[in-house]
Amino acid sequence: MELYRKWGWTEDDFLLAFRKNPQIMELAEKNFSSKMDFLVNKMGWHPADVAGSSVALNYSLEKYIIPRCLVIRVLLSKGLRKFSDSFNTSGHAVHDGLRAVKNTVEDVAVALVISLESDKFKENIKKVTSMGVPPSSATFMRALYMFARVNESERVQKMELYRKWGWTEDDFLLAFRKNPQIMELAEKNFSSKMDFLVTKVGWLPADVAGSPIVIVFSLRNWIIPRCSVIRILMSKGLIVKGEFSMATLLGTGKDYFLDRFVVKYQEQVPELPSIFKVQMGLSEPGLGFEQKEVGVKQL
Template identity: 45%
Template sequence: MPQSCIALLLAHNTHVLICKHEQFGALVDEVKEMGFDPKKSTFVTAMRALCGKSSRSIWNRNREIYRRSWGWSEDDLVSAFRKNPQCMILSEKKIMQVMDFLVNKMGWSSRLIATCPVVLCFSLEKRIIPRCLVVKVLLMKGLVDEDLSLAYVLLPAENKFLERFVTRYTDQVPQLSSVYDGKLDIKDV
């Protein structure tokens, strides 16, 4: 394990380090068996998600939420966890709000979100909603393709998003900046 991962454990995940030696060894083995590389920070996050009774119960609760409420398969769950272990230790409220918005309001497939689980960790109010509303306006105006990927919309840094979706279309839709800033409802565009 590289020094950066050890530092991450020491700084933010000390509860992982204070478990009994046997438990720690079993946890390391379990995380390795799930396909995590001990040289990457996701290994530490996976250990955090699976360490201790409360973390394990949160992990199991979220597993059931993704399955029952959103139709994720076991493969979806494992894949999402491998890509972003943090998605399995979010609050139930956070999961439900983000999934509801992306699936029911934006129309993205629940299983598509499993392929890019980092979006579940983004702020709904500061990142997801403003960006999605801009995209919705552009879709309504026929300026972008309906097949925009979730990653293309939500992953880029803010300046890249603004360049791709706001600045680029300012001539056709001058109100986009106001929609993005939450000052204008999309119905008023």
């Protein structure tokens, strides 16, 4: 109790902290003090705030608390309401704030962002915002993460790859704003999906750019089975071309797709469930994925 008093906890603060997290009693004095020193003296939070979110004290100071607190500080300085609503500068909802960052930004992203030198960090923020991704965007942190992971020479190589598959610069910017993760895809991964969607299915490169979430899915286990189902439904006149967007066909959840395109037409096409489940090859007979000549636009 003397230790808790030293760090500003009243008896009521201790009882609140203990009810929420009895494990605080197991923390060694040095462990407890180092975390309170950071949260109270360096972050400026009130001891009572920490008591109210005492589970935060269970986490590693170096690996969890400090990186996330620094990310939160950066986010708040950029006016990101998403975080400031649940984690304000006076330290209310300490654990909620830490958890919000954990659920929104990959652990490795936190480490990378924090490890960047301040000038480099600011430079990347400018680059991301210049590409049309404002700090208030839900994809802003992921875009920043991509710039931390992919260096300039790699970005140049990736732009050449996108040009090869018919994306204009506007196409790329649209795709990046919607799904920055496209820059993580290896050349072979990206090319195999574009080859199937553009060359074999016949979609325009710009269509894929408009729904870039589809190219992060597995080609064999997700994209091909769905396209197989859709092609058969179209061949039988049960749905028509252009009736559904690419996002609906490939970006919706499995249950929705099953209900909307498999179960609904199972009586007319009994083989649909097996087609959807089987991992099918690109040239499976009868699917209609013929080779198509597609005009490719250059940047």
